[in-house]
Amino acid sequence: MKKVLSVVLSLILLISCFAPTLATETYEEYPTVYVIGAHKNDIYNAQGEKVYPLSADFGGIIKETLGPCLKELAKGMITNDYTSYAEEFNDSWSPIFKDLILDKNGEVTNGSYTRFQTETDHLAGKTSGFGVWDCRFWYDWRESPIKTAHELKAHIDNVIELTGKDKVQLIGRCYGANVIATYLELYKEHAKANVSDISYYSSSLMGVDFMSALFSGQVKMENEAMDSFLDYYISEQGLIGDEVCASFAMALVELMNQAKLLGVTGDAFVSFVDNFKDDLFPLIIRNTFGGWLSYWAMVTPELYETARDYIFNTDEVRAEYAGFIAKADEYYYTVQVNILDTMREMEDAGINFYIFAKYNLPEFPVYEGATVQSDADTSVYRQSFGATCADYDEVLSEEYLSSVSPENMKYVSPDFKIDASTCMYPDTTWFIKDLHHNYFAPIEAPSVEIMRYDMTVDNEKYPQYMVNVDNASLAPFEGTDEDFDKPDENMIVAMIDFIKAFVTLITGLINGTVEFSFNIGSIL
Numbered sequence: 001m002k003k004v005l006s007v008v009l010s011l012i013l014l015i016s017c018f019a020p021t022l023a024t025e026t027y028e029e030y031p032t033v034y035v036i037g038a039h040k041n042d043i044y045n046a047q048g049e050k051v052y053p054l055s056a057d058f059g060g061i062i063k064e065t066l067g068p069c070l071k072e073l074a075k076g077m078i079t080n081d082y083t084s085y086a087e088e089f090n091d092s093w094s095p096i097f098k099d100l101i102l103d104k105n106g107e108v109t110n111g112s113y114t115r116f117q118t119e120t121d122h123l124a125g126k127t128s129g130f131g132v133w134d135c136r137f138w139y140d141w142r143e144s145p146i147k148t149a150h151e152l153k154a155h156i157d158n159v160i161e162l163t164g165k166d167k168v169q170l171i172g173r174c175y176g177a178n179v180i181a182t183y184l185e186l187y188k189e190h191a192k193a194n195v196s197d198i199s200y201y202s203s204s205l206m207g208v209d210f211m212s213a214l215f216s217g218q219v220k221m222e223n224e225a226m227d228s229f230l231d232y233y234i235s236e237q238g239l240i241g242d243e244v245c246a247s248f249a250m251a252l253v254e255l256m257n258q259a260k261l262l263g264v265t266g267d268a269f270v271s272f273v274d275n276f277k278d279d280l281f282p283l284i285i286r287n288t289f290g291g292w293l294s295y296w297a298m299v300t301p302e303l304y305e306t307a308r309d310y311i312f313n314t315d316e317v318r319a320e321y322a323g324f325i326a327k328a329d330e331y332y333y334t335v336q337v338n339i340l341d342t343m344r345e346m347e348d349a350g351i352n353f354y355i356f357a358k359y360n361l362p363e364f365p366v367y368e369g370a371t372v373q374s375d376a377d378t379s380v381y382r383q384s385f386g387a388t389c390a391d392y393d394e395v396l397s398e399e400y401l402s403s404v405s406p407e408n409m410k411y412v413s414p415d416f417k418i419d420a421s422t423c424m425y426p427d428t429t430w431f432i433k434d435l436h437h438n439y440f441a442p443i444e445a446p447s448v449e450i451m452r453y454d455m456t457v458d459n460e461k462y463p464q465y466m467v468n469v470d471n472a473s474l475a476p477f478e479g480t481d482e483d484f485d486k487p488d489e490n491m492i493v494a495m496i497d498f499i500k501a502f503v504t505l506i507t508g509l510i511n512g513t514v515e516f517s518f519n520i521g522s523i524l
Helices: 002-025 056-077 082-096 145-163 176-186 188-194 209-216 224-236 243-258 261-274 277-288 294-295 304-311 315-320 322-334 336-348 398-403 406-411 441-452 489-512
Strands: 031-033 050-052 168-173 197-201 353-361 429-432 465-471 473-476
Touching: 031 145, 031 176, 031 441, 056 082, 056 473, 082 277, 145 176, 145 188, 145 322, 168 441, 176 188, 176 197, 176 322, 176 336, 188 336, 197 441, 209 277, 209 294, 209 304, 209 441, 243 261, 277 304, 294 322, 294 473, 304 322, 304 353, 315 322, 322 336, 336 353, 398 473, 429 441, 441 473
Parallel strands: 031 168, 168 197, 197 353, 353 429, 429 465
Antiparallel strands: 465 473
16 A cells, blocks of 8 residues: 555656646647738729839839929029929829828728738637638728727637637737737727737837938938948848949948048938928828828827928818828827836736847938837837847947846846846847848747747747847847957048959949949838
8 A cells, every 4th residue: 555655646746846847838729810010911003903012113203203303403492492392202203102092081092902801711610720820910001000900809809709719819010019009999808808918029019210200300310320221231131232332332331431421421411301301291291101090100109299290281281181180199199198008907907918029230320319229120129118228239338237237137138239127028028139120930930839838038949039040930049259349440441441442343344344233122
Protein backbone atom coordinates (compact mmCIF):
# COMPACT_ATOMS: atom_id res chain seq x y z
CA MET A 1 0.00 0.00 0.00
CA LYS A 2 2.85 2.37 0.87
CA LYS A 3 4.43 1.66 -2.53
CA VAL A 4 1.17 2.49 -4.33
CA LEU A 5 0.76 5.63 -2.26
CA SER A 6 4.31 6.73 -3.00
CA VAL A 7 3.76 6.22 -6.74
CA VAL A 8 0.55 8.26 -6.62
CA LEU A 9 2.27 11.04 -4.69
CA SER A 10 5.16 11.01 -7.13
CA LEU A 11 2.75 11.35 -10.05
CA ILE A 12 0.98 14.22 -8.32
CA LEU A 13 4.31 15.92 -7.64
CA LEU A 14 5.39 15.40 -11.25
CA ILE A 15 2.16 16.82 -12.61
CA SER A 16 2.34 19.80 -10.24
CA CYS A 17 5.83 20.59 -11.54
CA PHE A 18 4.51 20.81 -15.07
CA ALA A 19 1.25 22.52 -14.16
CA PRO A 20 2.47 26.08 -14.93
CA THR A 21 3.75 24.96 -18.33
CA LEU A 22 0.55 23.12 -19.16
CA ALA A 23 -1.50 26.12 -18.10
CA THR A 24 0.27 28.34 -20.61
CA GLU A 25 -0.35 25.80 -23.36
CA THR A 26 -4.13 25.91 -22.97
CA TYR A 27 -6.20 28.65 -24.51
CA GLU A 28 -9.53 29.41 -26.09
CA GLU A 29 -8.98 29.77 -29.82
CA TYR A 30 -10.99 32.83 -30.70
CA PRO A 31 -11.42 34.01 -34.30
CA THR A 32 -9.10 36.90 -35.18
CA VAL A 33 -10.74 39.86 -36.89
CA TYR A 34 -8.02 41.65 -38.86
CA VAL A 35 -8.93 45.27 -39.62
CA ILE A 36 -6.83 46.35 -42.60
CA GLY A 37 -5.21 49.76 -42.91
CA ALA A 38 -5.88 52.64 -45.27
CA HIS A 39 -5.02 52.20 -48.95
CA LYS A 40 -5.19 48.39 -48.77
CA ASN A 41 -8.47 48.15 -50.66
CA ASP A 42 -8.29 49.15 -54.33
CA ILE A 43 -10.76 51.77 -55.58
CA TYR A 44 -12.68 51.55 -58.88
CA ASN A 45 -14.77 54.22 -60.59
CA ALA A 46 -18.32 53.75 -61.82
CA GLN A 47 -16.99 52.49 -65.18
CA GLY A 48 -15.07 49.68 -63.47
CA GLU A 49 -11.65 51.28 -64.00
CA LYS A 50 -9.11 51.07 -61.20
CA VAL A 51 -8.40 54.57 -59.92
CA TYR A 52 -6.40 53.62 -56.82
CA PRO A 53 -3.54 52.83 -56.48
CA LEU A 54 -2.88 55.85 -58.67
CA SER A 55 -1.70 54.96 -62.15
CA ALA A 56 -1.67 58.38 -63.81
CA ASP A 57 1.07 59.40 -66.24
CA PHE A 58 2.83 61.68 -63.75
CA GLY A 59 5.69 62.36 -66.13
CA GLY A 60 3.28 63.45 -68.84
CA ILE A 61 1.32 65.64 -66.43
CA ILE A 62 4.48 67.37 -65.25
CA LYS A 63 5.63 67.92 -68.83
CA GLU A 64 2.26 69.35 -69.83
CA THR A 65 1.63 71.55 -66.82
CA LEU A 66 5.11 72.68 -65.80
CA GLY A 67 5.14 75.67 -68.14
CA PRO A 68 1.73 77.12 -67.16
CA CYS A 69 2.42 76.54 -63.45
CA LEU A 70 5.83 78.24 -63.60
CA LYS A 71 4.30 81.14 -65.51
CA GLU A 72 1.68 81.74 -62.82
CA LEU A 73 4.28 81.27 -60.09
CA ALA A 74 6.48 83.94 -61.68
CA LYS A 75 3.51 86.32 -61.82
CA GLY A 76 2.86 85.67 -58.15
CA MET A 77 6.45 86.47 -57.25
CA ILE A 78 6.08 89.84 -58.98
CA THR A 79 2.61 90.74 -57.70
CA ASN A 80 2.84 88.91 -54.35
CA ASP A 81 -0.53 87.34 -55.23
CA TYR A 82 -0.33 83.56 -55.67
CA THR A 83 -4.04 82.87 -56.12
CA SER A 84 -3.73 82.17 -59.84
CA TYR A 85 -0.74 79.89 -59.28
CA ALA A 86 -2.65 77.88 -56.67
CA GLU A 87 -5.61 77.53 -59.02
CA GLU A 88 -3.39 76.49 -61.94
CA PHE A 89 -1.61 73.91 -59.82
CA ASN A 90 -4.91 72.60 -58.46
CA ASP A 91 -6.42 72.36 -61.95
CA SER A 92 -3.42 70.31 -63.04
CA TRP A 93 -3.41 67.73 -60.27
CA SER A 94 -6.83 67.50 -58.61
CA PRO A 95 -8.49 65.72 -61.60
CA ILE A 96 -6.44 62.64 -60.72
CA PHE A 97 -8.43 62.41 -57.47
CA LYS A 98 -11.90 63.28 -58.78
CA ASP A 99 -13.18 59.70 -58.48
CA LEU A 100 -11.30 59.06 -55.25
CA ILE A 101 -12.14 61.84 -52.81
CA LEU A 102 -15.39 62.12 -50.92
CA ASP A 103 -17.91 64.82 -51.72
CA LYS A 104 -18.34 67.95 -49.62
CA ASN A 105 -20.67 66.09 -47.27
CA GLY A 106 -18.09 63.38 -46.67
CA GLU A 107 -19.87 60.77 -48.77
CA VAL A 108 -18.59 58.47 -51.52
CA THR A 109 -19.07 60.17 -54.87
CA ASN A 110 -19.19 59.39 -58.60
CA GLY A 111 -20.23 55.78 -58.03
CA SER A 112 -16.73 54.70 -56.97
CA TYR A 113 -16.37 51.54 -54.92
CA THR A 114 -13.82 49.28 -53.23
CA ARG A 115 -12.53 46.09 -54.80
CA PHE A 116 -12.74 43.77 -51.79
CA GLN A 117 -15.84 43.17 -49.71
CA THR A 118 -15.95 41.35 -46.38
CA GLU A 119 -16.98 37.71 -46.77
CA THR A 120 -17.83 35.31 -43.94
CA ASP A 121 -19.72 32.36 -45.51
CA HIS A 122 -16.60 30.19 -45.24
CA LEU A 123 -16.72 30.56 -41.45
CA ALA A 124 -20.00 28.65 -41.00
CA GLY A 125 -19.34 25.86 -38.50
CA LYS A 126 -15.61 26.61 -38.25
CA THR A 127 -14.49 26.28 -34.63
CA SER A 128 -10.70 26.08 -34.80
CA GLY A 129 -7.69 26.60 -37.05
CA PHE A 130 -8.46 30.29 -37.50
CA GLY A 131 -5.84 32.12 -39.54
CA VAL A 132 -5.07 35.79 -39.28
CA TRP A 133 -6.88 36.45 -42.57
CA ASP A 134 -9.91 34.17 -42.08
CA CYS A 135 -12.08 36.92 -40.60
CA ARG A 136 -10.46 39.94 -42.20
CA PHE A 137 -12.58 43.04 -42.32
CA TRP A 138 -12.57 45.00 -45.57
CA TYR A 139 -14.07 48.46 -45.79
CA ASP A 140 -13.92 51.71 -47.74
CA TRP A 141 -10.92 53.36 -46.10
CA ARG A 142 -11.87 56.81 -47.38
CA GLU A 143 -15.00 57.12 -45.26
CA SER A 144 -15.62 58.27 -41.71
CA PRO A 145 -14.34 55.84 -39.06
CA ILE A 146 -17.70 56.37 -37.35
CA LYS A 147 -19.51 54.74 -40.29
CA THR A 148 -16.88 52.01 -40.56
CA ALA A 149 -17.11 51.22 -36.84
CA HIS A 150 -20.82 50.42 -37.23
CA GLU A 151 -19.89 48.00 -40.01
CA LEU A 152 -17.16 46.44 -37.85
CA LYS A 153 -19.62 45.81 -35.03
CA ALA A 154 -21.95 44.01 -37.44
CA HIS A 155 -19.02 41.96 -38.75
CA ILE A 156 -18.03 40.90 -35.23
CA ASP A 157 -21.61 39.80 -34.55
CA ASN A 158 -21.61 37.80 -37.79
CA VAL A 159 -18.31 36.07 -37.02
CA ILE A 160 -19.50 35.09 -33.54
CA GLU A 161 -22.80 33.76 -34.87
CA LEU A 162 -21.16 31.70 -37.63
CA THR A 163 -18.39 30.21 -35.49
CA GLY A 164 -20.35 29.72 -32.29
CA LYS A 165 -17.57 31.41 -30.34
CA ASP A 166 -18.41 33.92 -27.63
CA LYS A 167 -15.53 36.31 -28.35
CA VAL A 168 -13.14 37.50 -31.03
CA GLN A 169 -9.62 38.92 -31.06
CA LEU A 170 -9.04 42.18 -32.93
CA ILE A 171 -6.00 43.32 -34.91
CA GLY A 172 -5.76 46.90 -36.15
CA ARG A 173 -3.17 47.64 -38.80
CA CYS A 174 -2.17 51.33 -38.96
CA TYR A 175 -5.46 53.18 -39.60
CA GLY A 176 -7.28 49.95 -38.73
CA ALA A 177 -6.46 50.84 -35.11
CA ASN A 178 -8.47 54.05 -35.52
CA VAL A 179 -11.43 51.99 -36.71
CA ILE A 180 -11.16 49.65 -33.72
CA ALA A 181 -10.81 52.59 -31.31
CA THR A 182 -14.00 54.09 -32.75
CA TYR A 183 -15.83 50.79 -32.29
CA LEU A 184 -14.62 50.62 -28.67
CA GLU A 185 -15.90 54.13 -28.00
CA LEU A 186 -19.28 53.70 -29.67
CA TYR A 187 -19.97 50.14 -28.48
CA LYS A 188 -18.25 49.88 -25.13
CA GLU A 189 -20.53 47.24 -23.60
CA HIS A 190 -20.57 45.22 -26.82
CA ALA A 191 -16.76 45.22 -26.87
CA LYS A 192 -16.48 44.20 -23.22
CA ALA A 193 -18.77 41.23 -23.88
CA ASN A 194 -17.38 40.14 -27.24
CA VAL A 195 -13.66 41.01 -27.44
CA SER A 196 -10.88 39.16 -25.63
CA ASP A 197 -7.69 40.81 -26.91
CA ILE A 198 -6.61 43.66 -29.18
CA SER A 199 -3.36 44.09 -31.11
CA TYR A 200 -2.31 47.35 -32.74
CA TYR A 201 0.31 47.28 -35.51
CA SER A 202 2.12 50.60 -36.13
CA SER A 203 -0.99 52.36 -34.95
CA SER A 204 -1.91 55.83 -36.22
CA LEU A 205 -4.24 56.34 -33.24
CA MET A 206 -2.15 59.17 -31.84
CA GLY A 207 -1.64 60.74 -35.27
CA VAL A 208 0.90 61.01 -38.06
CA ASP A 209 3.23 63.98 -37.64
CA PHE A 210 4.33 64.72 -41.21
CA MET A 211 0.76 64.66 -42.50
CA SER A 212 -0.39 66.87 -39.63
CA ALA A 213 2.32 69.39 -40.53
CA LEU A 214 1.09 69.55 -44.13
CA PHE A 215 -2.56 69.86 -43.09
CA SER A 216 -1.77 72.67 -40.65
CA GLY A 217 0.68 74.47 -42.94
CA GLN A 218 3.50 74.00 -40.41
CA VAL A 219 6.13 72.81 -42.87
CA LYS A 220 9.75 72.95 -41.80
CA MET A 221 12.93 71.16 -42.91
CA GLU A 222 15.70 70.22 -40.53
CA ASN A 223 19.27 69.60 -41.60
CA GLU A 224 19.74 66.29 -39.76
CA ALA A 225 16.31 64.98 -40.70
CA MET A 226 16.92 65.71 -44.39
CA ASP A 227 20.37 64.09 -44.24
CA SER A 228 18.99 60.89 -42.65
CA PHE A 229 16.05 60.76 -45.04
CA LEU A 230 18.17 61.12 -48.20
CA ASP A 231 20.82 58.75 -46.89
CA TYR A 232 18.26 56.02 -46.23
CA TYR A 233 16.29 56.30 -49.45
CA ILE A 234 19.29 56.73 -51.74
CA SER A 235 21.65 54.20 -50.19
CA GLU A 236 19.17 51.67 -48.77
CA GLN A 237 16.00 51.90 -50.84
CA GLY A 238 17.32 52.55 -54.33
CA LEU A 239 15.68 55.91 -54.92
CA ILE A 240 18.29 56.53 -57.64
CA GLY A 241 18.60 53.50 -59.89
CA ASP A 242 22.08 54.03 -61.30
CA GLU A 243 24.84 53.12 -58.82
CA VAL A 244 27.21 55.86 -59.99
CA CYS A 245 24.50 58.53 -59.74
CA ALA A 246 23.45 57.24 -56.33
CA SER A 247 27.04 57.40 -55.04
CA PHE A 248 27.42 60.93 -56.35
CA ALA A 249 24.14 62.00 -54.77
CA MET A 250 25.16 60.53 -51.41
CA ALA A 251 28.55 62.25 -51.54
CA LEU A 252 26.85 65.54 -52.42
CA VAL A 253 24.36 65.17 -49.55
CA GLU A 254 27.13 64.43 -47.05
CA LEU A 255 29.22 67.36 -48.30
CA MET A 256 26.25 69.72 -48.01
CA ASN A 257 25.51 68.34 -44.56
CA GLN A 258 29.07 68.87 -43.34
CA ALA A 259 29.04 72.38 -44.81
CA LYS A 260 25.69 73.04 -43.08
CA LEU A 261 24.17 73.74 -46.49
CA LEU A 262 21.36 71.20 -46.22
CA GLY A 263 19.78 73.27 -43.50
CA VAL A 264 20.34 76.48 -45.42
CA THR A 265 18.87 74.92 -48.56
CA GLY A 266 15.92 73.57 -46.60
CA ASP A 267 15.30 76.91 -44.90
CA ALA A 268 15.48 78.70 -48.24
CA PHE A 269 12.99 76.25 -49.74
CA VAL A 270 10.60 76.61 -46.80
CA SER A 271 10.87 80.40 -46.98
CA PHE A 272 10.02 80.23 -50.66
CA VAL A 273 7.06 77.91 -50.03
CA ASP A 274 5.84 80.22 -47.27
CA ASN A 275 5.08 82.81 -49.95
CA PHE A 276 2.32 80.74 -51.53
CA LYS A 277 1.49 77.84 -49.18
CA ASP A 278 -1.53 79.60 -47.64
CA ASP A 279 -3.03 79.92 -51.12
CA LEU A 280 -1.96 76.50 -52.38
CA PHE A 281 -2.11 74.07 -49.47
CA PRO A 282 -5.77 74.50 -48.44
CA LEU A 283 -7.00 74.30 -52.04
CA ILE A 284 -4.92 71.35 -53.21
CA ILE A 285 -5.28 69.36 -49.97
CA ARG A 286 -9.08 69.72 -49.99
CA ASN A 287 -9.14 68.34 -53.53
CA THR A 288 -6.67 65.50 -53.05
CA PHE A 289 -5.81 63.40 -50.00
CA GLY A 290 -7.49 65.88 -47.65
CA GLY A 291 -10.73 64.73 -49.26
CA TRP A 292 -10.55 61.48 -47.26
CA LEU A 293 -12.01 61.45 -43.76
CA SER A 294 -9.56 58.70 -42.82
CA TYR A 295 -6.69 61.16 -43.22
CA TRP A 296 -8.37 63.63 -40.91
CA ALA A 297 -8.65 60.87 -38.30
CA MET A 298 -4.84 60.53 -38.49
CA VAL A 299 -4.06 64.18 -37.76
CA THR A 300 -2.40 64.47 -34.36
CA PRO A 301 -4.79 65.53 -31.59
CA GLU A 302 -2.56 68.53 -30.83
CA LEU A 303 -3.01 69.92 -34.36
CA TYR A 304 -6.48 68.77 -35.43
CA GLU A 305 -8.36 72.00 -34.78
CA THR A 306 -5.50 74.09 -36.19
CA ALA A 307 -5.41 71.93 -39.33
CA ARG A 308 -9.19 72.02 -39.78
CA ASP A 309 -9.28 75.80 -39.58
CA TYR A 310 -6.28 76.09 -41.91
CA ILE A 311 -7.64 73.87 -44.69
CA PHE A 312 -11.25 75.10 -44.43
CA ASN A 313 -10.00 78.65 -44.25
CA THR A 314 -12.93 80.97 -45.05
CA ASP A 315 -16.57 81.25 -44.02
CA GLU A 316 -17.58 80.40 -47.57
CA VAL A 317 -15.44 77.25 -47.66
CA ARG A 318 -16.63 76.17 -44.21
CA ALA A 319 -20.26 76.53 -45.30
CA GLU A 320 -19.53 74.61 -48.50
CA TYR A 321 -17.88 71.73 -46.62
CA ALA A 322 -20.12 71.80 -43.55
CA GLY A 323 -21.12 68.13 -43.90
CA PHE A 324 -17.55 66.96 -44.34
CA ILE A 325 -16.29 69.04 -41.40
CA ALA A 326 -19.08 67.71 -39.16
CA LYS A 327 -17.99 64.13 -39.83
CA ALA A 328 -14.33 64.94 -39.18
CA ASP A 329 -15.28 66.74 -35.96
CA GLU A 330 -17.43 63.82 -34.85
CA TYR A 331 -14.42 61.51 -34.81
CA TYR A 332 -12.19 64.02 -33.07
CA TYR A 333 -14.61 65.07 -30.32
CA THR A 334 -16.21 61.65 -29.82
CA VAL A 335 -13.24 59.31 -30.22
CA GLN A 336 -9.84 61.00 -30.48
CA VAL A 337 -9.97 62.97 -27.24
CA ASN A 338 -11.08 59.84 -25.33
CA ILE A 339 -8.80 57.17 -26.81
CA LEU A 340 -6.49 56.62 -23.83
CA ASP A 341 -9.29 56.69 -21.26
CA THR A 342 -11.31 54.21 -23.29
CA MET A 343 -8.33 51.86 -23.60
CA ARG A 344 -7.92 51.92 -19.82
CA GLU A 345 -11.64 51.21 -19.39
CA MET A 346 -11.40 48.23 -21.75
CA GLU A 347 -8.32 46.97 -19.89
CA ASP A 348 -10.19 47.18 -16.58
CA ALA A 349 -12.93 45.08 -18.18
CA GLY A 350 -10.43 42.32 -18.97
CA ILE A 351 -9.45 43.15 -22.57
CA ASN A 352 -5.71 42.83 -23.12
CA PHE A 353 -3.82 45.23 -25.41
CA TYR A 354 -0.74 44.19 -27.36
CA ILE A 355 1.22 46.92 -29.13
CA PHE A 356 3.66 46.38 -32.00
CA ALA A 357 5.87 49.30 -33.01
CA LYS A 358 8.58 49.47 -35.68
CA TYR A 359 11.71 51.55 -35.57
CA ASN A 360 15.11 52.54 -36.97
CA LEU A 361 13.82 54.28 -40.09
CA PRO A 362 13.86 58.05 -40.79
CA GLU A 363 10.80 60.27 -40.86
CA PHE A 364 9.69 62.54 -43.70
CA PRO A 365 11.76 65.70 -43.07
CA VAL A 366 8.92 68.19 -43.43
CA TYR A 367 8.17 69.18 -39.84
CA GLU A 368 9.96 70.41 -36.78
CA GLY A 369 11.20 67.43 -34.79
CA ALA A 370 11.39 65.05 -37.77
CA THR A 371 14.68 63.64 -36.43
CA VAL A 372 12.65 61.18 -34.31
CA GLN A 373 12.70 57.39 -34.47
CA SER A 374 10.01 56.05 -36.79
CA ASP A 375 8.97 53.33 -39.21
CA ALA A 376 9.30 55.85 -42.09
CA ASP A 377 5.71 56.96 -41.52
CA THR A 378 4.75 57.18 -37.86
CA SER A 379 6.96 58.04 -34.92
CA VAL A 380 7.81 55.30 -32.42
CA TYR A 381 6.65 57.54 -29.58
CA ARG A 382 3.14 57.67 -31.06
CA GLN A 383 3.05 54.03 -32.17
CA SER A 384 4.01 52.80 -28.71
CA PHE A 385 1.91 55.23 -26.69
CA GLY A 386 4.83 56.93 -25.01
CA ALA A 387 8.14 55.06 -25.29
CA THR A 388 11.19 57.29 -24.79
CA CYS A 389 13.36 57.28 -27.91
CA ALA A 390 16.66 58.70 -29.03
CA ASP A 391 16.62 60.57 -32.31
CA TYR A 392 17.13 58.53 -35.45
CA ASP A 393 20.78 57.50 -35.83
CA GLU A 394 21.46 58.40 -32.18
CA VAL A 395 21.34 56.56 -28.84
CA LEU A 396 19.92 57.48 -25.46
CA SER A 397 22.36 59.67 -23.56
CA GLU A 398 24.44 58.35 -20.68
CA GLU A 399 22.73 60.88 -18.46
CA TYR A 400 19.31 59.49 -19.38
CA LEU A 401 20.38 55.87 -19.00
CA SER A 402 21.82 56.57 -15.56
CA SER A 403 18.39 57.87 -14.52
CA VAL A 404 16.64 54.60 -15.45
CA SER A 405 16.02 52.45 -12.39
CA PRO A 406 17.78 49.05 -12.29
CA GLU A 407 14.47 47.19 -12.51
CA ASN A 408 13.50 49.15 -15.63
CA MET A 409 16.77 48.63 -17.52
CA LYS A 410 15.30 45.42 -18.93
CA TYR A 411 12.97 47.61 -21.01
CA VAL A 412 15.86 49.44 -22.74
CA SER A 413 16.65 48.21 -26.25
CA PRO A 414 19.96 46.40 -26.87
CA ASP A 415 21.05 49.27 -29.12
CA PHE A 416 20.15 51.88 -26.46
CA LYS A 417 17.72 53.67 -28.77
CA ILE A 418 14.45 53.00 -26.92
CA ASP A 419 13.23 52.85 -23.34
CA ALA A 420 9.91 51.00 -23.28
CA SER A 421 9.36 51.50 -19.54
CA THR A 422 7.67 54.84 -20.22
CA CYS A 423 5.06 53.56 -22.69
CA MET A 424 1.47 52.77 -21.78
CA TYR A 425 1.90 48.99 -21.76
CA PRO A 426 5.60 48.27 -21.17
CA ASP A 427 5.01 44.54 -20.60
CA THR A 428 2.96 44.01 -23.78
CA THR A 429 4.64 46.37 -26.25
CA TRP A 430 7.06 44.92 -28.81
CA PHE A 431 9.51 46.78 -31.05
CA ILE A 432 10.69 45.50 -34.43
CA LYS A 433 13.84 46.99 -35.86
CA ASP A 434 14.27 47.76 -39.58
CA LEU A 435 10.69 46.92 -40.60
CA HIS A 436 9.08 49.57 -42.83
CA HIS A 437 5.58 50.82 -42.08
CA ASN A 438 4.22 49.19 -45.24
CA TYR A 439 5.21 45.65 -44.22
CA PHE A 440 3.28 43.68 -41.61
CA ALA A 441 3.53 40.01 -42.58
CA PRO A 442 6.31 39.16 -40.08
CA ILE A 443 4.15 40.37 -37.18
CA GLU A 444 0.90 38.60 -38.04
CA ALA A 445 1.50 35.03 -36.83
CA PRO A 446 3.50 36.04 -33.73
CA SER A 447 0.84 38.52 -32.64
CA VAL A 448 -1.93 35.91 -32.85
CA GLU A 449 0.15 33.48 -30.80
CA ILE A 450 0.99 36.18 -28.28
CA MET A 451 -2.68 37.06 -27.84
CA ARG A 452 -3.80 33.43 -27.54
CA TYR A 453 -1.28 32.61 -24.84
CA ASP A 454 -1.46 35.98 -23.05
CA MET A 455 2.29 36.45 -23.47
CA THR A 456 4.28 39.33 -22.11
CA VAL A 457 7.67 40.60 -23.27
CA ASP A 458 9.33 38.27 -20.75
CA ASN A 459 8.64 35.20 -22.89
CA GLU A 460 11.65 33.55 -24.55
CA LYS A 461 10.20 33.12 -28.05
CA TYR A 462 9.19 36.72 -28.71
CA PRO A 463 11.34 39.10 -26.66
CA GLN A 464 10.47 42.78 -26.48
CA TYR A 465 13.03 43.75 -29.12
CA MET A 466 13.14 41.86 -32.41
CA VAL A 467 14.62 42.52 -35.83
CA ASN A 468 13.13 42.15 -39.29
CA VAL A 469 14.48 39.33 -41.48
CA ASP A 470 13.81 39.99 -45.20
CA ASN A 471 10.27 41.27 -44.49
CA ALA A 472 9.29 37.64 -43.90
CA SER A 473 10.08 36.77 -40.29
CA LEU A 474 11.43 38.11 -37.01
CA ALA A 475 14.46 37.21 -34.93
CA PRO A 476 15.39 38.21 -31.38
CA PHE A 477 17.50 41.35 -31.52
CA GLU A 478 20.84 41.48 -29.79
CA GLY A 479 22.69 44.75 -30.12
CA THR A 480 26.29 45.08 -31.26
CA ASP A 481 28.74 47.97 -31.31
CA GLU A 482 27.79 48.61 -34.94
CA ASP A 483 24.24 49.41 -33.86
CA PHE A 484 25.19 52.50 -31.89
CA ASP A 485 28.74 53.46 -32.93
CA LYS A 486 28.38 55.91 -35.80
CA PRO A 487 31.64 56.73 -37.63
CA ASP A 488 32.62 60.37 -37.36
CA GLU A 489 32.58 62.32 -40.62
CA ASN A 490 34.32 65.59 -41.30
CA MET A 491 34.51 68.21 -43.99
CA ILE A 492 37.81 66.96 -45.46
CA VAL A 493 36.62 63.36 -45.80
CA ALA A 494 33.32 64.55 -47.27
CA MET A 495 35.14 66.72 -49.81
CA ILE A 496 37.46 63.87 -50.88
CA ASP A 497 34.51 61.47 -51.25
CA PHE A 498 32.63 64.06 -53.28
CA ILE A 499 35.56 64.63 -55.66
CA LYS A 500 35.94 60.87 -56.19
CA ALA A 501 32.21 60.46 -56.87
CA PHE A 502 32.20 63.49 -59.20
CA VAL A 503 35.11 62.15 -61.27
CA THR A 504 33.42 58.74 -61.50
CA LEU A 505 30.16 60.37 -62.61
CA ILE A 506 31.85 62.50 -65.31
CA THR A 507 33.77 59.46 -66.57
CA GLY A 508 30.56 57.47 -66.76
CA LEU A 509 28.77 60.25 -68.62
CA ILE A 510 31.61 60.50 -71.15
CA ASN A 511 31.63 56.73 -71.65
CA GLY A 512 27.84 56.56 -71.85
CA THR A 513 27.59 54.06 -68.98
CA VAL A 514 25.48 56.23 -66.67
CA GLU A 515 21.68 56.07 -66.85
CA PHE A 516 19.45 58.42 -64.86
CA SER A 517 16.52 56.57 -63.26
CA PHE A 518 14.40 57.18 -60.16
CA ASN A 519 12.29 54.81 -58.10
CA ILE A 520 9.71 57.11 -56.51
CA GLY A 521 7.87 54.06 -55.23
CA SER A 522 10.65 53.53 -52.69
CA ILE A 523 9.32 56.56 -50.80
CA LEU A 524 5.59 56.28 -51.39
